Amino acid sequence: NAGVTQTPKFRILKIGQSMTLQCAQDMNHNYMYWYRQDPGMGLKLIYYSVGAGITDKGEVPNGYNVSRSTTEDFPLRLELAAPSQTSVYFCASSYGRTGNGNSPLHFGNGTRLTVT
Amino acid sequence: TQLLEQSPQFLSIQEGENLTVYCNSSSVFSSLQWYRQEPGEGPVLLVTVVTGGEVKKLKRLTFQFGDARKDSSLHITAAQPGDTGLYLCAGFSPITNTGNQFYFGTGTSLTVIP
Numbered sequence: 001n002a003g004v005t006q007t008p009k010f011r012i013l014k015i016g017q018s019m020t021l022q023c024a025q026d027m028n029h030n031y032m033y034w035y036r037q038d039p040g041m042g043l044k045l046i047y048y049s050v051g052a053g054i055t056d057k058g059e060v061p062n063g064y065n066v067s068r069s070t071t072e073d074f075p076l077r078l079e080l081a082a083p084s085q086t087s088v089y090f091c092a093s094s095y096g097r098t099g100n101g102n103s104p105l106h107f108g109n110g111t112r113l114t115v116t
Numbered sequence: 117t118q119l120l121e122q123s124p125q126f127l128s129i130q131e132g133e134n135l136t137v138y139c140n141s142s143s144v145f146s147s148l149q150w151y152r153q154e155p156g157e158g159p160v161l162l163v164t165v166v167t168g169g170e171v172k173k174l175k176r177l178t179f180q181f182g183d184a185r186k187d188s189s190l191h192i193t194a195a196q197p198g199d200t201g202l203y204l205c206a207g208f209s210p211i212t213n214t215g216n217q218f219y220f221g222t223g224t225s226l227t228v229i230p
Contacts, residue, residue, distance in 0.1 A: 004158070035220075040125060040222055040223070041222060042120070042122075042204060042220035042221050042222045042223050043159075043204065043206075043220040044220075045218070090158050090159075092158070104149065104161040104164065105151075105159070105161065105206075107157075107158025107159050107160070108158050109156065109157050109158050110156070110157070110158055
């Protein structure tokens, strides 16, 4: 059982370049999330989705876009990379709305992105 | 602004020692979770607490939810090198009308020295 799979694991971008971070889950979870993790700041929610075709902004959405065409996939798009987007990005999924004791978050292993 | 503050931010102890990590907020949470994250991996859920004053034990780990549901603590007894990692608390707080009602703490990086 693969769980949540993220690709790539590492990426270096130049300022102004674009890229898509891929995320796929095989647990048939309705809810999917993108977080960024910066030292000493914990995890900040970028975007989330409650099901195919439905997405919404989290705490720090500026500079990112998402789509959810299928239940399994939730890609994150960076259009014009900036140094402030250097971070580790985590995709997660849950069966129900997170925070519910029966719906823990399942995380991928992250994508480490450096923008120079 | 951080809704959940954790302390200490870094902790380095010898194997066999006890330690406590704190997760504090001025807001009330309907539930709180603790995750552990190892280098190069995503966080993994350890426990969920939902009732004020609730205490849960997971082997050598004891989790407590404050009576007012604004804070939580994680106590590790006789720490082992395998406990090394980043510990994150996360709370569900329906305090806004936005969809984002789940917040992570700032994290505590624990190193247990053999």
